[in-house]
Amino acid sequence: EAGVAQSPRYKIIEKRQSVAFWCNPISGHATLYWYQQILGQGPKLLIQFQNNGVVDDSQLPKDRFSAERLKGVDSTLKIQPAKLEDSAVYLCASSFDWTGSNSPLHFGNGTRLTVT
Amino acid sequence: TQLLEQSPQFLSIQEGENLTVYCNSSSVFSSLQWYRQEPGEGPVLLVTVVTGGEVKKLKRLTFQFGDARKDSSLHITAAQPGDTGLYLCAGEGSYKLIFGSGTRLLVRP
Secondary structure, eight states: OOOOEEEOSEEEEOTTOOEEEEEEOOTTOOEEEEEEEOTTSOOEEEEEEETTEEEEOTTSOTTTEEEEOGGGSOEEEEESSOOGGGOEEEEEEEESSSOGGGSOOEEOOOEEEEEO | OOOOEEEOSEEEEETTOOEEEEEEOSSOOSEEEEEEEOTTSOOEEEEEEOSTTOEEEETTEEEEEOTTSSEEEEEESSOOGGGOEEEEEEEEETTEEEEOOOEEEEEEO
């Protein structure tokens, strides 16, 4: 099966600019996740979708970050305006359903964002 | 807030040595997963442990879930350069997966 696709792989922007990331999950996967991974740290969950509804966005900085999953398939994550501390790898993951141990996460290769 | 702490943060060993990585929390988790991440790639699931006290083996890797389901360990026997990477534990709770801070392992030939 095809894996989780993310684009772009790399992005360099100046602070206060905006940026968008795209994710196409594995076909048939109902749950989609966006994680932020700062260098040297573990991934931090930003937002979790079940089909096209938001399950958890408690750690999403909503004043500057937004995400949508129209039609319950692919998803975009946007940052506007970007800050220096947003420099990180943004990982998208999907799972068949949220049944925890019975539905493992499959990750894309991420988008590395550098804000200068 | 559920937190997972991993130790050590960084480990550099010689090929053939054994090592153990720890994952600790004050919270109880429904299950605990271990992932390995290589540079430029996303994490890849190694194993899931569900029952307190459970031990799972994956070739030279042994995973154990604590009796109280608050901690876990990963033991690698006779490490090889191919084991180099970032090892992440992740605890499942409240329909979310919380990741630890990671242990970066370097196995020198």
